[in-house]
Amino acid sequence: MRATPGSPHRGIWEAQVTAGDTTSRAEDLLADRAAVLYGPFTTPQLLRLDEALRLADQSTDLVFSVYVGELDDPVRGHAEKLHSQLADPDRSVLVCVSPNQRALEIVTGTEARKRVQDRDCKLAALSMAASFSGGDLAGGIVSGLAQLADHARRG
Amino acid sequence: MGRPPPRAVGGVTCSATVNAVSVLETVLFFVAIPAAVVALVFGLVYMGGTRPGKRYRPGRPFEFTPVWFLSAPERLSGASGVDGHAALTGPRHAELPAGTVGENNSAGDTGVAAQGDLGGASDRW
Numbered sequence: 001m002r003a004t005p006g007s008p009h010r011g012i013w014e015a016q017v018t019a020g021d022t023t024s025r026a027e028d029l030l031a032d033r034a035a036v037l038y039g040p041f042t043t044p045q046l047l048r049l050d051e052a053l054r055l056a057d058q059s060t061d062l063v064f065s066v067y068v069g070e071l072d073d074p075v076r077g078h079a080e081k082l083h084s085q086l087a088d089p090d091r092s093v094l095v096c097v098s099p100n101q102r103a104l105e106i107v108t109g110t111e112a113r114k115r116v117q118d119r120d121c122k123l124a125a126l127s128m129a130a131s132f133s134g135g136d137l138a139g140g141i142v143s144g145l146a147q148l149a150d151h152a153r154r155g
Numbered sequence: 156m157g158r159p160p161p162r163a164v165g166g167v168t169c170s171a172t173v174n175a176v177s178v179l180e181t182v183l184f185f186v187a188i189p190a191a192v193v194a195l196v197f198g199l200v201y202m203g204g205t206r207p208g209k210r211y212r213p214g215r216p217f218e219f220t221p222v223w224f225l226s227a228p229e230r231l232s233g234a235s236g237v238d239g240h241a242a243l244t245g246p247r248h249a250e251l252p253a254g255t256v257g258e259n260n261s262a263g264d265t266g267v268a269a270q271g272d273l274g275g276a277s278d279r280w
Contacts (some may be wrong), residue, residue: 040211044232053226069221080273082223093275099217100199106275113274121276133280 005126040068040099047140056149059086062112063092066141071098071105079105093148095141097132104129104146112152120151213280 041049047068057062065086072078079096086092090109093116097104106121124147131140176184211217 030208038209039222040217042209049224050226053224057226064226066224067221068224069219079275090272092245099211099213102213102280104278104280106277108274110272113272116274118274121274122278125276125278129278129280132211133198133213135210135212148276 041138048142049138051096052145056107056145056152060149060152061091062115062152063088064145065092065094066145067094067096068137068141070097070100071096071103073081075101075103075105079107083107084111088089095128095144095148097128097137097141099132099137102132104132106148115152115155116148117151121148124148124151 001073053064053066056062063086067079067082075096075098080095082096083092083094084090090110092109093112094107095104096107104125106125108116108118108121110124125142127147128140129142131137131143
């Protein structure tokens with residue numbers, strides 16, 4: 001699951017994001033990539049997540065990303081701040097999951113919003129929250145991404 | 156069938172084909188061996204270390220490092236020609252600038268929709 005150059009699974013990329021600051025140094029990323037393996041996801045789940053993200057990006061022209069961690073209050077504001085830190089926020093869809101706060105936020109950019117409408121997001125959010133309440137983080141994220149990508153393809 | 160008569164060993168009558176077993180042997184057989192098997196199973200179970208639950212359970216604290224999953228960093232960076240290593244290390248600074256705050260971050264913790272052009276949805280579980 002390491003994102004090594006040339007490997008088929010180099011696509012997935014993880015970064016540690018602290019509350020008000022974003023660490024982005026290369027050595028931090030390497031350490032974080034190792035830390036992800038000790039995260040809440042097993043290796044098969046990480047592979048499924050990787051596949052879901054890759055399929056969602058390839059089948060649509062949007063950029064999907066998933067953040068799993070603590071969100072500051074207000075969670076919506078923090079999620080939008082994270083979204084604005086992406087390379088191309090207009091075409092990005094960010095899914096923020098905060099298990100401690102039991103909060104889920106989906107943020108779509110200007111262009112992405114035309115493809116994935118808010119009611120589609122709400123529908124995906126409902127399905128994801130149902131999975132999360134059963135304790136299935138990875139499954140909820142994967143199915144939610146699939147739903148969002150499906151709507152983006154048709155929208 | 157001329158079976159030999161039972162012999163008496165140590166005051167205990169036993170057959171010619173079955174040897175007498177002592178109390179110590181009985182204890183070893185019926186207690187020590189099961190105990191060894193149980194210990195083996197316990198050892199196998201806890202061999203991988205007792206790291207606290209890897210999975211998320213609703214209601215339990217979630218004490219993992221925050222992670223941000225992105226797919227295809229070379230597409231994100233906008234430079235499609237870069238190799239994987241450069242895509243993983245180089246353009247990160249441009250993509251995730253520290254402390255930058257978008258102008259659309261003042262929406263409250265309301266349900267669907269936000270102010271400005273951002274869309275999306277919120278939910279809780």
